[in-house]
Amino acid sequence: MKASREVRLKKYAKGSVSADNFEIAQVDLPDLADGEVLVRNIWMSVDPATRIRMADMSGFDSPIPAFTVGAPLDGGAIGEVVKSRSPDFDTGDTVQSWLGWREAFVAPGAALQKINAPGIPVQSLLGPAGVTGLTAYAGLKTALPKAGETIFVSSAAGAVGSIVCQLAKAGGLIVIGSAGGAEKCAYLREIGVDHAIDYKAEPDMLAALRRVAPEGIDIYFDNVAGAQLEAAIAAGRDNARIILCGSVSTVNDEAPSPGPRNLILMIGKQMRMEGVTVFHHFHEMPEFLQELQRLVAAGKMTWRETVFEGIESAPEALAALFDGSALGKALVKLGA
Ligand SMILES: NC(=O)c1ccc[n+]([C@@H]2O[C@H](COP(=O)([O-])OP(=O)(O)OC[C@H]3O[C@@H](n4cnc5c(N)ncnc54)[C@H](OP(=O)(O)O)[C@@H]3O)[C@@H](O)[C@H]2O)c1
The missing domain is CATH 3.40.50.720 (NAD(P)-binding Rossmann-like Domain)
Known part of the structure; x- marks a missing residue:
């Protein structure tokens, strides 16, 4: 058993988000079943779509589902495999998932994608290179x-x-x-x-x-x-x-x-x-x-990041998308 913190939707957002919309909860992660992997997140992406999904969308035919009150938020994340009972992943692998807004998680191997990004900072796979x-x-x-x-x-x-x-x-x-x-x-x-x-x-x-x-x-x-x-x-x-x-x-x-x-x-x-x-x-990713x-090699493409530190800063990072304080890609760094 391992403890992790996650950010949950406390109440639907109406207007600008504030601390009242979020709850940071501690959870005990279960032991691994066959095929499962324990991942410690290192980076999470911060996206305007998260705010859209924090609204009560009942009666609105949205192509993206709303979050559930009391459940953790999610979004793009990059992490490291801590323990694996999946034949496809080894301890130390760097993986991408849709399970951001939490420090660590247990998931089936199918929820993860192994990544290998030599020559670029790994977090750029959540931004310009993703x-x-x-x-x-x-x-x-x-x-x-x-x-x-x-x-x-x-x-x-x-x-x-x-x-x-x-x-x-x-x-x-x-x-x-x-x-x-x-x-x-x-x-x-x-x-x-x-x-x-x-x-x-x-x-x-x-x-x-x-x-x-x-x-x-x-x-x-x-x-x-x-x-x-x-x-x-x-x-x-x-x-x-x-x-x-x-x-x-x-x-x-x-x-x-x-x-x-x-x-x-x-x-x-x-x-x-x-x-x-x-x-x-997504099929255009290789050509992109x-x-x-x-x-990048021709010096015609650069990018900037605004980085927030720690899971507790994630709500503030989301708010920064709307108050103008973020420049380039907004990210939360969750671990070394
Ligand atoms: N269609 C898709 O598949 C898809 C995929 C990803 C993202 N998106 C959308 O693409 C857009 C850009 O996404 P992103 O991740 O790059 O976010 P972003 O542009 O980095 O979003 C944050 C920025 O939005 C600007 N902003 C906030 N409130 C504003 C307002 N009232 N009027 C004008 N600008 C405002 C702010 O910049 P200033 O300081 O300049 O105001 C802020 O830094 C978003 O609308 C997102 O939902 C769509």
Whole structure:
């Protein structure tokens, strides 16, 4: 028997999350049955989707399931095998799982994926070299970008956004990125973004887009929805494409917010709007990793992390996605 701490949903979130929504509980892990593995987590991913799943979704046909009150949260994690009764895993193996938000766990070997990541920090498999990066790659590819086109990326200093910006730059696009605050905009310029817009200092996003791209935009990679989506529709050129990736600006709304009020503009401009879900693009991971490797080697791709320490910091790490204090990929480090 081994003790572990886990973060549970204490009550459904309505509006911004606070300490009241979480409970950190100590659990005794069971002895291993045949085929099972004991894993100690080292890193866990912090994602906006966790906040979405913390809401009471009854009556809402969500493609991702809500968490259960009283049960632990989950999410991407990387850990080390401490003990194994599975023929597929040995003590000391590094493994990836969907069992984050806990320090350690016992699971069947089928719930784990062995990883081997020579030359890159292992936690980047939860970010740029994992689902985050693939989301950026698949979303951008879906927009059918062409060199010379202009792309606007929101939450451009975020985990997905910063990778989209660099992939687009490498593809010869003109990149406009929005982020909150001067520090994040300076970071955007550092990674090659042509026009960084501080949406907090310049809240009229349409005016900002018209200032930096008077001819309009060809692609909008939407991480935030809300006002920035409306501005992108208004700034779209004929045949512009909008990739719906996320809606971080509306996730904390207490009731669903109305969609863009200017959708009608898309008709005349023959614009296209398309949702992208990374889970439908896992088969593209090998080609994405090859491209990532090529860009890293050419000095055209870098990334940043905001790291929180210890399981007790996980609720604060999630809140940091919404108060603007996280830059790049948000992670919690759970052990050495
Ligand atoms: N479709 C898929 O398969 C898929 C997969 C992964 C992620 N996603 C979505 O992709 C988006 C980006 O994910 P991520 O993991 O990279 O998160 P992220 O962009 O790093 O999210 C955190 C950032 O969102 C920004 N933000 C928070 N509130 C905002 C607001 N009201 N208005 C504008 N920006 C706000 C903040 O940056 P600022 O300081 O700049 O405001 C914050 O640092 C999210 O919407 C996520 O749900 C979708």
